[in-house]
Amino acid sequence: MSAFDWQRMLLGDFPFLFLGEVAFRAAFAFLVVFVFLKVSGRRGIRQLSLFELVVILTLGSAAGDVSFYEDVPLLPVAMVFVTLLVLYRATVLTMSHSERFSNWMEGKPVTIIKDGLYELNSLDYMNISSDEFFMELRQQGVEHLGQVRLGILETDGDVSLYFYSAEAVKPGLSVLPSEHRTDYQHVPVTAVYACTRCGHTQLMERQQQAACPRCEQVIWSRTLHHPRTR
Template identity: 80%
Template sequence: MTAFDWQRMLLDDFPVLFLGEVALRALFAFVVVFLFLKVSGRRGVRQLSLFELVVILTLGSAAGDVSFYEDVPLLPIAMVFATLLLLYRLTVLAMSHSIRFSNWMEGKPVTIIEDGLYALNSLNRYNISSDEFFMELRQQGVEHLGQVRLGILETDGDVSLYFNPPEAIKPGLSVLPPEHRPAYERMPATAVYACTRCGHTQLINSQQQALCPRCRHAVWSLALNNQRLR
């Protein structure tokens, strides 16, 4: 083999007309995937459930094979798409008739914030890191957990938030990036601090160390009490 052989790198032993066949195959794959999404009832793919993600990845694999490999005929790939569509419809039908099966396939909404605190059972059971949705909270105008009455992690990965009214906002854990949310084990001043793991708040004196009574964590951040900007 010769290095930097442009004939091999660009087209290898295929004739130039094969580029036209590749274009036709790519068009075929595009149309079939588009029709699949239309027939299946999907209106968008911003967030996919686990089940839908598996279907899309399988579609992408089949579409890639038929687009680039000259020895992959079109009709078997069409059968792959038809089979996936049938399986999709049957699975959706089964999910609509069985809540247990639906929960097993796509999961259930998970409460992650309750009354300004992280739900410890959810964090531990589902191995959720608070940093995973801090960005989502900031994008929805949240500065600290005391502004949030209820937060639910949906099955598609979105976070649904229900806010406290202004008069009910209390001190809470900051969701700002680490450079704007310094953490302490020994408090620099007497103030209300928030546990960086669960959000519990309490007054801690200057130069004092404390264990969180809720989760036994020893790292704290200064609690914020700002109103939510609309």
């Protein structure tokens, strides 16, 4: 074996015409995945449910293997496609007739914000930190929790938000990044502060240290109170 053997590095033992077979296999794999998505009834991907993600990953693995492995025949991949399509259709049909089965497969929407406060039971149950939602909230124009009347985590991973009117907005926990928000154990001035874990707000005196009565957290942040601008 010699160094920088371009035949070995680029094609190995395969003839040059094998590149044409790879192109054909890749086109076949692309067609299989595309047809599956069309036949399954999906109009787009955006957010996949857990069940749909498993189906796509399984199909993608089979399609990837057939694209460039010369010892993987095409018909077994076509059988994988047919089997997954049947399973997908059967599962969707069962889900449409059984709410219990549907909830087991894809879960249920979960309330994560209510009346400007994080729902601690939901966050603990989902094993999710409140910080994970800060970016999503900011992207939807939220600057603090006092602007949000209700927040629901949908089964596809999206967060649906329902807002207070400008007149009903109340002081709330800032969702801005740490460089734009200061947290305290001993608050520097008398003002309304928010618990950084659950969003509970209360008036605190200068240099006061307190545990949140809702979640027992001891870190506080100065609340914001202005309405949304968009």
